[in-house]
Amino acid sequence: MVLLSLMHFSAFSLCFLVLTITTIPHQAQASSHGSFGRKQVGGYPTVDVGICASSVIVYGYKCQELQVTTKDGYILSLQRIPEGSGVGRTSDTRKQPVILQHGVLVDGMTWLMNPPEQNLPLILADNGFDVWIANTRGTRYSRRHVSLDPSNPAYWNWSWDELVTYDLPAVFDYVFSQTGQKINYVGHSLGTLIALASFSEKKLVNQLKSAALLSPIAYLSHMKTALGVIAAKSFLGEITKLFGLAEFDLNGLPVEAFLKSTCARPEINCYDLLTALTGLSLYMICKNCCLNSSTVDRFLMNEPQSTSTKNMVHLSQIVRRGVLAKFNYVRPDYNIMHYGEIFPPIYNLSNIPHDLPLFISYGGQDALSDVPDVENLLDMLKFHDVDKISVQFVKDYAHADYVMGFNAKDIVYNFVLSFFNGQVKT
Template sequence: MAAALATATLALSLLAATVAATPLDINEDIRLDTGELLVKYGYPAERHYVTTGDGYVLGMFRVPSSPKARARGTANGHPVLVMHGLMSSSADWVIMGPDKGLAYILADAGFDVWLGNARGTTYSRNHTSINPDDNQFWQFSWHEIGYYDLPAMIDYILEQTGHSDLFYIGHSQGTTVFYVMASTRTDYNDKIRLMSSLAPIGYVSHMTSPVFQVLSLFIDELSILTQLIGLGEFLPSNEFITMAGEIMCSDGAFTQDICANIMFLIGGFNEAEMNKTMIPVIMGHDPAGCSTKQLIHYGQEIQSGHFRQYDFGMLGNLQKYGSFWPPDYDISKITAKVALHYSNNDWCAALQDVDRLYKELPNCIGRFLVSQDSFNHVDYMWAIHVKELVYDKVISLMNRYLP
C-alpha cells in the first residue's frame, strides 16, 4: 500500500503543463499569485472573499474588464464563474499568459470573469472558527464544495454585479461540484445561464487513469488512516515541490521528460500539445491542496459505479443519511442548460461515462467532441492549441445565450 500511495503521490505532485512559446518571465511567474499575474500582464484584478454557510472563507479573483475588449467596445459585462479541478486553483487559468489562459481569453471576449477557489486550496485556507492546521478543517469532500462553496460564490457574484444569473465553466472536479449543487440545491439552476463542462466528471466507473485506479484500490485503507491518524490534507503544496519543479523539470534538465511522462499517466498521452518549458511554472502553483476525502470520494465512485454522496460505511451512513448506502445525486433535477466538452484521449472523463451523463441530463444542449484525437484531461488548461480546440467553441456558445 505504501509504495502504491507513494507512486500516486509522486504522479500527482508532478503535474505538467503545455503552452506555445511566449515572452513570459518564467522564473518570476513561478512565485506570483493569480492576481499578481493578471496585473503583470496588463489586466485589472480584484481580490474578493466570501464566507460559506459552514464557515469556510474562500478567495476569488475578478477580472472585471479587458484592455482589448474596451478598445474594441465589445465588453458585454456578463459574469462568468470559472471553477478549477482537483488540486488545481484559479492560477491555472492565468499562468499561461495572455492569448493562452482562459481568464484572459474570456475577458478579451467581453465577460466579467470570476475565478473561484475551492476550500482547502491555496487561496481558500481559512475558516471563521477552525484553524487550517487542525484536522477538523479538512473534513470535507467535493460534496461540500458543491453544496456550500459554489452557492456562496454565485450569490456573492450576483450581488456584486447586479445580475440575476451567470455563466459557469468548470473543469474536471469543477464539473462534479456543479452537478452536486444543481441536483441538491435546485433553486440555483435558475441562476445559471449556461454551464460549460470541460472534461465532465460525474460517473467515473470507466476511468482508466492509472493513478486514480491505484488509489481506488486502497480507498478503504486510506479512509481508515484518515480516521486513525488525522490525515486530512492530501499532498499540500510547499516550497519543496516548487524547487523540485525548477530543478528537475526546467529546460536542459535530463529529468524533464520524466516530469512530462508522469503527467501523462494522470490524464492521457499528448506530447504534441505540451511545451515542457512551462512545467516549472505549473509546479510553482500545483498541487494547490485538497482534502484526502476528496480523493477517497472519487475512489468510492470508481468502485461503486454510482454518482452519489460520500460513503461513511454502513453504520456511518445510517447515522448520516438514515440508510445503509449513501443517496445518489438525482441528475434529473439539473435543469440548467449544460454543454459537455469531451475528448477521446481523456483517461479521467471516459466516453462511456460522459455518454451516461448526457443521457440523464434533462437540459443538455449538446456533446462537443474535441477534434484532436490525442487531446487529454489536463489539455483543457494547458494545451498549446486549447483556444482553437475548446475555448473558441465555449465562448461561441456563451455568446449565443447572452441576454
C-alpha cells in the same frame, strides 16, 4: 479498494488534476482587498503575491482580489477580471459574468498557466465578459476559516459534498449580488462534478445562465491511468495510514512517504509514479497532446494543492461504486445520522432542468474523464432539450489540454465563447 482509487487520483493529479464537518453558521459574504502589489519572484508567483498580481495585472488587465465566506465558515479567495486589456475592452457596463471553477489538487492559477492569448480567463475578458476565478477551500489562497486553523483536523472534515452545499453557492451568491445578472459557468474536472451535482438538486439554477463543462466528471468506472498495477496489488488495510491524515498534500512528506513505501514493494512497478513525484516525467504519464514546456514548468512551480483526505476517499467511492452519491460513512448508523437512511442519497443527474443550456467537451485521450464514462453522463442527459445541449468531442485531447493546451483557444475556447453568446450547436 479505496487505496486503488486514491492512487489513481494521486498519480493523475501529478500530471494535472483537476479534480475537493464542523459547520459554523455564517452567511456568505465578501470583502475586497484590492490587488496585491508584490512583484513576481523568478518569474513565478509566491504564495504572498496573489493570483492577480502574478498572473493578470502584469499583462495589463485590471484584477481584484476578493474573499467570500461560506455558511460553514471557510474563507475563499476569489479573483475578478472585469474587462479586457485594451483592444478587447468594451463600453458595455453590464458585461456577462463568468465563474471559472478549477479541479481537485489545483487552484485558480491553473487557468492562467499560458500567455494571455492562450488562457481562458483573459480570452473571456478580452471578449467582453466579467470574469470571476474561484478557489476552493484548502488551496493556498483559501486556507482560512472563521474559527478553525488548517493545522486542526476539523478544518479538513469535508468532501466535495461541502463544495456543492457551501462553496459554489457562496461564490454564486456573491457574484450575483455584485452583477445583478445571471451567471455563465465554466468547470473543469471536479469543477464539473460539483456543478452537475448542484444542478441535479436544483441549486444555483435560478442564478445560472449557462454552463460549459470541460473534461466532465460524473462517473469514473472506466478511467485509465498508468497505475492500474498498483491498484490491483494494494491492500485495503494500508489506507488506514492515509485516512488518519486529515490534509491530503502531495507536497507533504507523509503522503509522499506513503506512496513511496507502497512502491518499494518488489511486486509493484511504480516507475511512472516515482518519476512523477520528482517532476521528471509529466509527459510520460499524461497523454496531453498540446502542452508547451514553459507551461509545464509553470505548472510544476505552482501545483499541486492540498485537498482533504475525506475528499479523495469520496472520489474513490465514485470509482468503486459506479454511482454519483453523497459521502458514504460505511457504517449504517453514521449514514442514518447524516442522511436519515442507511445508504447515502444519490445525485440524480436526470433531475437537471432540461432547459438549462449546457456545453460539454470531452477528449478521446482523457484518462480520467474517459469516453465510456462521459457517454454514461450523456445518457443521463438524454432527455435534455436538444436545442439546449451542445456536445464536442476532441479526439486528441487529454485532461490538461483543456486548461493548458496551447491550441485550446482554437479547439475549445472559441466554441465556449460562441456558446455563451448563443451561437454554437456542435
